[in-house]
């Protein structure tokens with residue numbers, strides 16, 4: 001049987017993270033038949049057309065609108081690897097400062113070197129003044145550690161306090177998989193990077 | 195740990211066969227009957243790797259397209275598990291524990307066994323790689339946390355290699371800096387393992403009625419020294435495109451009773467390698483991970499006297515042991531309480 005357009009639709013859906021073959025088939029059939037599902041897809045592209053990321057902090061914003069993250073308390077900046085780590089930390093409710101999305105970690109295997117991260121934007125935020133502390137909420141992996149050293153070196157001339165969340169959590173563990181209590185504890189018990 | 199039984203399907207010469215193991219097991223049979231193969235299959239199920247072939251797929255029986263082995267084990271106390279390993283000709287490998295896929299790392303963290311094979315002679319007389327493996331296994335036995343440290347270090351070597359091969363070189367010193375504590379810790383733990391092994395080695399030899407010793411020498415560079423070495427090597431590493439320093443390259447020297455391996459006899463080397471494995475076994479037991487000892491034909495180079503002493507050492511171990519021999523039992527090498535697996539051609 002030649003699945004033609006159905007196959008193309010399924011294969012396109014499969015490119016989305018977490019979408020299995022089965023799920024892709026289910027979504028494809030509903031998209032082909034259900035007007036409500038079709039409207040949802042149209043709305044998705046409108047939303048995405050209007051989205052962009054903040055040049056200062058990396059957070060996602062609506063084009064032309066001020067950044068909600070940059071509007072938060074800027075005295076303390078929490079640096080995270082990714083969007084999902086940001087959500088994990090925000091959910092604890094223990095952090096009221098603003099975030100900085102690094103866009104990854106130093107990981108040559110994935111083609112990521114210091115200049116591919118948003119370290120320079122972070123430096124500009126700190127140099128703009130008013131920042132007292134930068135908390136590095138990065139994983140205790142070799143990539144996370146290398147990134148800590150890079151950021152510490154980058155920020156040292158500004159004199160800002162650079163701290164990192166407490167270790168004590170299993171190495172290799174991604175922040176997004178940790179529970180709220182563990183993240184909250186790691187934040188409170190942060191240590192100065194020296 | 196205790197191995198209860200092993201099922202082999204299309205594993206080298208075995209089409210489909212099941213074997214049961216006792217507290218002591220003797221695998222006997224003529225050359226080519228499958229003694230080494232059986233131990234190899236045990237190690238595949240318990241450790242996810244073959245000690246004979248670099249790739250598990252070489253264990254697939256001629257004419258088949260995949261093999262499967264299944265071990266029923268007691269991991270400690272009442273914790274029973276079913277461990278399986280399989281591979282196909284495309285190189286697809288699968289390890290499971292109780293039906294769920296497991297990583298090789300998780301498998302090694304759960305099982306405990308020591309392999310003593312002909313290849314062990316190289317531990318004494320061959321390249322440093324075998325000696326690094328010995329110390330890493332012993333360090334892992336003393337503290338399973340070592341697996342995480344070693345795997346983070348391996349990750350560092352891979353990231354660094356990728357960096358050295360890429361056009362851009364930024365981030366090299368940051369990766370190096372992140373590796374300094376790992377490198378120091380690996381060396382410290384290898385050093386501790388080496389000292390523990392030497393002590394157990396001397397004790398084993400004394401128990402066998404021989405006055406032997408082993409000296410293991412390795413790099414003890416730590417902290418600031420490591421940082422300086424890494425820094426000094428950077429230019430050459432960039433030029434060559436590969437990491438040139440670290441525990442994965444460390445030279446480890448070994449001397450048996452004050453003599454280098456080159457000036458020891460084959461039998462002395464064989465007995466030395468055997469005592470090192472006994473030391474590893476005792477060390478794992480002390481650390482709370484009573485292992486299964488698999489000993490495959492390491493006695494070939496030993497004379498009658500040493501062979502008897504070696505058998506006596508195995509017999510005295512308070513752990514499960516699986517030993518192969520091409521002699522048939524009845525020639526005086528099978529104690530009464532021994533389970534015998536007699537293989538034929």
Ligand SMILES: Nc1ncnc2c1ncn2[C@@H]1O[C@H](COP(=O)(O)OP(=O)(O)OP(=O)(O)O)[C@@H](O)[C@H]1O
Nearest residue numbers: 206207224225226227228229230231253254255256
């Ligand atoms: N992939 C394979 N398919 C079928 N047979 C194989 C395969 N690989 C090895 N064999 C055979 O299995 C036999 C058993 O080999 P093994 O090394 O286990 O014997 P052994 O009992 O340890 O002998 P020895 O006493 O010489 O050490 C050999 O004859 C070998 O040719």
Ligand SMILES: [Mg+2]
Nearest residue numbers: 229230231491
């Ligand atoms: Mg053999």
Ligand SMILES: [Zn+2]
Nearest residue numbers: 054057067070
């Ligand atoms: Zn912003």
